[in-house]
Amino acid sequence: MNEHAPWVDAVLRQLDEDELHCDATVLSRLNRARQQALDAALRPHRAWRLPMAxxxxxxxxxxxxxxxxxxxxAPAPLPVAESGAEDFELLAAGAELELIENLEFYAWLEQQSLDG
Amino acid sequence: MIALERLEARDMTRHDDTTIALRGRLDHFLRTVERRALRMARLAVGDLDDALELVQDSMLGFVRSYATRPEVEWPPLYWRVLDSRIQDHHRRQSVRRRWRVFFRSEGEGEENVDALAAVADPVAPGPLDRSTGDEAARAIDAALRALPDRQRQAFLLRVWEGFDVAGTAAVMGCSEGSVKTHLFRAMDALRKRLEDHR
Known part of the structure; x- marks a missing residue:
């Protein structure tokens, strides 16, 4: 890319000119920008940072x-598996459940028949 | 305990010396690229303040991420950071434009653009022939600004900065084939604007 068409050379010359003839205000702003970037990025690690962390x-x-x-x-969890299994057995035996619910009644009935 | 404190103080001094030396080298490097960076950023975004902000951001990003890398790697890394900052800027601008269009009522803000003014006159002399000095500078500036971003970046990095195709591709984060395509289109467009009208 050393040999360019004349128009390319003209473009490159112009770009170089722009670079060389930078406004003083712009140069000052560039300098400040550079210093700020360096300050912010290379700020020394303070000794108090580790204890603070x-x-x-x-x-x-x-x-x-x-x-x-x-x-x-939290309350201790109930033995879910066991109680669940018992409940299931009770539910499966519908008649027995009824018997249990009316146990007193049946005991009384039996007592009546014995007395009679 | 005192010995430990002395050791720590010596380590701190050594660390400070290293940082100062690094800062000096970085300062020198950034000083060599900042004007070209500003030129590139200004061609990309137009506004001087935006361009300066981009250059400062790129310096900060470069120093934070790559200061400890070998110095020979600094140039491509710096241009890579600047290129990505420019792309980010364009993405933000494009989002802002979309929202502006979304909220603007139809017809409002439309500019009266003379379509004929944008058409090249094949008989008229080219800008570089008919003009000298400031006019030539303006013509070149306008031609570079008129390029799509990626084409302009490919031209500036490859032809002005002097990176080879692989280096340009690394800086632009694209394939070498893309660089060649962008560069070909950029050269073609610039040639048409600056030379073909002779």
Whole structure:
């Protein structure tokens, strides 16, 4: 790309001219922009940053612990499997369930027949 | 304990020295590219303030991400950052335009553009022939601004910055084939605007 058409050379010359003859105000703004970018990006790590980070992490841990301890204790879960199985057996035997519900009645009835 | 503090202080001093040296090298590098970066950004976005903001953003992004990379890698990395900032700017502008169009009532804000003014006159002399000095500069500026973004970037990076095709592709984040296509179209469009009307 060393040999260009004349119009390409003209374009490149113009671009170089623009680069060389930059306005003083623009140059000053560029300088400030460069310094700001360097300041922001290369800001030295302060010695207090690590202790601050550790203190923050500790505070967050303590807060989460305190919240966990203050939560109301959930009731112990019922033995779902066993009670569920028992309930199922009772439901399956509809007649027996009825018998259990009227147990007192049947006991009384039996007593009556014995007395009679 | 005192020995540990001394050791830490010595480490801090060494760290500061390294940072100062790095800052000096970065400052020198950015100083060598900033004017061309501003020219490129201004061609892409038009407004000087927007262009300066883009250059500052690109410097910040470059220093944050690539300051510790070997210095030979800095030029393509810097141009890559600037190119992506320019693309981001165009994306934001395009979203803003869409919303503006969405909320604007029909017919409002339409500009009266003379369509004939945009048509090239094949008999008239080309801008570079009929003009000198400032006029030639304006003609070149207008021709470069009229290019689509990717074509302009391909032209500036390949022809002005002197990257090879692979380097240009790396900076633009596209394939070498795309670079060749963009460059061919850019050269064709520029030639037509600046030379064909002779």
């Amino acid at each position: 550790l203190a923050g992490a500790t505070a967050a841990l303590l807060l989460s612990l305190a919240l966990t301890l203050r939560m109301p204790q």
